[in-house]
Amino acid sequence: MAWTQPIQHEQWQPAGQGGLRHVAEGLPAGDPDRGAVLLLGNFDGFHRGHQALLDAAGIIAGEDLPLAVMSCEPHPRSFFCVADSPFRLTTPATKAHRFGVLGLDYVFSPTFDAAFASLTPAEFAHDILKRGLGVSHVVTGDDFRFGRSRAGDVGLLVQLGRSLGFGVTRVPEVSANARRCSSSQVRAFLRAGDIQAANAMLGSAWTAETVASRGQLALASMLCRPPAGLYLCWIDKGTRHLHLGADGVITPERGTAPVPGLLRFLDRLA
């Protein structure tokens, strides 16, 4: 699929209807999705660093092995309450939609709660990756941390994989314009209104979910919010000039208000 195209015309489907399999706890013995190559991380907004992990995983999986991604809900940042304002790049629905478009076989989406957060690195590797999902291989970046208090790093994961019988691939850092690609940096660009820089790091236009709110159209409340202003957006089948208010309400410069769905931010005009 042409990931680098700025606008993708795939059909929007609400959460749970995209055909992507959601695995919350584990896969039963004999399940065809056991033995997958699994990307490890949060993957909020699928940026170019994440794409590099997917490319590496695709090569390992080839034609034979299932390809999957781990992405917890809620986002660990929400669980640990480290965010004082909406920060997410994707709603659960747009995230699932993106994973479906990328051709993954399933998303492992455990509930990130106190019990999950307190798993030790060894418990995560043994109970979740090996026994629960039966992975054959996992793929991470160089800074992946896991387990209680972020105690596990990629070196430990390699050791655990060796003793438990799954492979580990560490993908080198991917940068854009001399900055490490990261969801945090994309959020910072969006909050500064630098849509082009955010999109360069994402590798495609930031795709936000819009919802009906008190008779108006608004950005989904969990989403990171660019500053109030006029934006060039792609919606449905064409570009529109849309005002974004400080409260997240979206109004068209002219014409009828768009209906709730996907809004792709292309540039900030004013």
Ligand SMILES: Cc1cc2nc3c(=O)[nH]c(=O)nc-3n(C[C@H](O)[C@H](O)[C@H](O)COP(=O)(O)O)c2cc1C
């Ligand atoms: C099983 C498991 C347990 C985790 N436990 C913690 C934890 O106790 N504290 C923590 O800060 N991160 C923990 N993490 C890491 C978080 O998923 C997340 O990567 C981390 O909070 C940093 O998020 P950030 O990379 O978005 O800053 C755990 C991850 C896994 C897979």
Ligand SMILES: Nc1ncnc2c1ncn2[C@@H]1O[C@H](COP(=O)(O)OP(=O)(O)OP(=O)(O)O)[C@@H](O)[C@H]1O
């Ligand atoms: N620029 C990058 N290059 C290579 N791997 C990356 C890069 N960014 C993230 N990864 C890897 O992708 C996986 C998912 O990472 P994660 O969801 O934490 O993304 P992130 O962009 O680092 O997010 P945040 O900025 O919120 O911490 C992890 O294994 C991580 O190491």
